[in-house]
Amino acid sequence: MASGFSSQILDEVRSRVDMVELVGQSVNLKRAGENWKGLCPFHTEKTPSFTVNPKRGIFHCFGCGVGGDAFGFLMRQDRLAFPEAVRTLAQRSGVELPTQRTPEVEGKLEGLRRVMTLAAQFYTDALWATDGAKARAYVESRGVDLEVARRFGIKAPLPDTPSLPIGADEVTVLEHGVAYATFPNKGKSVTPHSVLEVRTGTGDLVWRFDRDGKKPVQAIPASVASDMAGMMSHVVSEGTARRAALDGIPTAGKTGTTNAYRDAWFVGYTGNFTCAVWYGNDDYSPTNRMTGGSLPAQTWHDIMVAAHQGVEIKEIPGIGMGTKLPVPVASAAMAANGAIKPPDIKPGPPPILTKRGADILVRVEKMLDEAAKAAGKTSSGDPVKPVKPVSSNSVAFPESFAAAVPGDAAPKPVPRKN
């Protein structure tokens, strides 16, 4: 046999494999007489034309014509070579495969193994030698505990995995975003991809990301991802990225600014999406003192508002639906006075400010200004700013204001205390 397996061995494995069980792991099968039927995993269809005959140990699709035995199924489904499929099924069914390697093959493999061992040993020695100080410092700067690294047997220079770049080193915007996507993904790494599946002209599935793509790994424990989400939600609710806050959507993230304001960014996520926004100049010259909480957070906000239109809002693992945005004082006061009810915001297309809308906003602004003047709490040049409920003492009530400036006929603005 070219594959190195005798036909007796192959028959033995085939006879021990339950085809319905094997195929049933990836296809929902229903009994139909002697056969079992389901939707073909190798082409798209709405009515089942994929059949399994457990007695004969074969499968066949009347839609796309593929068929074969247990080995054939596994080769197609898991993209395995024939010997791999045989080994996998032999192991599962408890059939011991005789080692049929010739001394010549074994000798070549032994040589390769030796090369790999030597290379690993070389990297280990280099890392822990005196000359490896720079490499060790680099590993440490990436937040990898060297003792842990040693325990894990890290022998080669560390590759850029999605969980590593969350530090101070240079990373691309894509890597930055991908790394953050680990948090809402319960600590599992995310592989960026743009191709979801590949099919032949006749519709046969050749490759599908969720089946054949890189499998996610648990980069950090889910509990740590939750804790991080909790902390980063405060960046948005009361930290540097308040401009990124989304109404009714749990949000977490982190702003960043490099020395001399060369870069400014905000990377954040909801339960639905992760988005990274970076601003900087092409020639690496400093920006006009831009910080991550200004334009980047605002841009992130506007992108995410559009992205979440018509989407079912998901929780962020660890913080759930988060806390609602504090109600701005101005609208709270209006609601209390029964003057104007704040409109219910329903999901719809991204907002576009029309001429009429702009006129109305200007009128509303004027009304608010006049109302504020009448209440004597601010001058016309100082627009009413939303204030957190906890610091409501910073908005002077007419009585306390009167007490603060006795005898002064013309009210002056009260300095904000927060």
Ligand SMILES: [Zn+2]
């Ligand atoms: Zn098919």
